Amino acid sequence: MNTRNPDLNTRATAARQEGNFESRFRKLLEAAPDAILEVNPEGQITLLNEAAEKIFGYSRGELLGVNVENLVPAAMRGGHSQHRASYAGHPKTRPMGTGLELQGQRKDGSLFPVEISLSPNWIEGSLHVIASVRDITERKLVEDRIRAIHEQYTAELTAKNEQLEARSLEAEQANRLKNEFLASMSHELRTPLHTIIGFSELLTEQLEGPLNEKQNRFVGHILQDARHLLELINEVLDISKIESGRLELKRETFDFSHCVEEVLAGIHHHAANKKITLENKNRFQNALWADRLRVKEILYNLLSNAVKFTPEGGKVWIESADDGNLLDVSICDTGVGIPEAEQSLIFDKFYQAGDSRKATREGTGLGLAITKHLVELHGGHISVVSRPGHGSRFKVSFPLAHAPAIS
C-alpha cells in the first residue's frame, strides 16, 4: 500500500475490483522467465507455468499428472526420487543440489543446465513442492567463454613469462660468458706484462751490471710503453665493467687535498719532461666521502690529458671551490684547446682528438668516457670550457655526500 500517494491507492482498489485476484496472480507466475512447477507427494506435476512448457518443450497437458522425474536426465532419475524423499524430511526453501552441476532434460531428450530452487507448499496436510527451474544455458555459455578467455589469457601470460625467463637466462649467460672472458683476458694480458715490466725495472736498476746510456734509454722505453699498455688494458676493462654495471664504488672518507698531492706527484715526471709548470691551487681541505682510488683516477686522467695537450713551457693547474653542497674541481691548462664542435664529442667512447690538437693519436679513446662515468657514478657532473689556442678547463662537480651514520 502506498500511504503517501492516495491516488495510487485508489487505483489499486479499482484494479482489485476490476480483475479477479487469482487470475492476476496466475499472470504474475506466467510472466516469470523461470519454469515453476508444483509437485505432489507422489512426485506428479500438479501445476506449471508457461515458461515450464517452453523450457522443457512439452505442452501443459503432456506434463500435468506426469512424474517430475521425466524432466530429470535418465541417469539421475534414481537419485532424484531419494532426494525428494529426503526433502520431505527437511522441507525448507532452499536451492537444490548446491555446488552440483544440475541438468534438465527436454522432451527431445536433450539436456540443459539448470538452477533449481525448492519451496514446500502444504496443501491439506500433504507436502507439495514448488520447484522454480531456471535454464542457465546462456549464463553457462558466458561463463564458459569467460573461463576460456581467462584460461587463454593465463596460458599466454605463462608462455610470455617463460619466454622472458628464457631470454633473461640467455642474457644472464651471455653476460656471464662475457665476464669470464674479460677476467681471463685480463689475466692472460697481465701475466706477460708482469715479467716485461718487472725485468725492465730490474734492468733500469742496473743491479746486474751497468748499462750504457743507449741501453738504459732503450730499457726505459720498454718500461714506459709496457706501463702504457697496462693502462690501456685497465681502461678497456674499466669501460666494460662500467657498461655491464659491475663497477661499484667503494666509498670511504679521505683527505681530498692529500689525494690531489698524490696525483700531482704521479704526474710530475710527465710535466717536467715537457717543462710544463704544474700548480696546486686546491683550497678544499675537508674530507671527501667518495671512492678514493676512482677520484684519483678521475684527477689523473684529466691532469695527464692536460699535460699531453699542452705544449712545452705551458702551465697546468688544479683549482677548487666549494659551497658546502658541491665541490667543484677544475683542471686547467694553457694547451691547444678544443674546437667548440668537438667539445660535445670528447666524452664519447672511442672519440679521439683530431689532428687539430697537434698531438699524436694514442690511447684507447676511453679515458674521458671512463672519467665521465666515474664522475657520474659519484652523482657528479663533468663539463669543459675551452678556446683553441688558449687552453681548456675541465670542471668536475662532486656532491659533498657524507658517509651514512653507522647504526
Next chain:
Amino acid sequence: MKRILIVDDKATSRELLHTVLERQGYAVSEAANGQEALEKVRAESPDLVLLDLQMPILNGYEVLGELRNDAAYATLPVIALTASAMQGDREKALAAGFTGYLAKPVALSHLREEIQRLLGPGNAANAGAIS
C-alpha cells in the same frame, strides 16, 4: 736468513721474483705448482710464501686451504699473487686467509716493501746494492 718460497707456474715470473728477493737478502726457493708448494713448505719451513693464485693441479686457494688446516702453518705469512684484476679479488683473497695481496704486474718497490713489512729487512750482507 729469512726464507721465502715462491710459487708460480710461470718460470719467468719465478725468476723475476727470485732475483729481486734474493738481492734483498732473503733465501729463496721455488715451486712450480701447488703440489710442489705443499711439499716444499713441509720440507723447508719457509718464513713467507708468495703464492700465485692461478695454477694447474692445485690453485693458490687450495694450497692456502691445505696450509691453514695444518696448525703448523696457521699463521705462516702467505701473500697472494695474481694477474687477475677483477673487482673484489683482493677482498676475496684476504677473506680466504691470505696475509697480503699483490697484483701482477707488481711494481718492484711495492713488492720489496710488502715483503719487508712482513719479514723485516733481508740479510744486509747479501743485499748488495739495494738500499
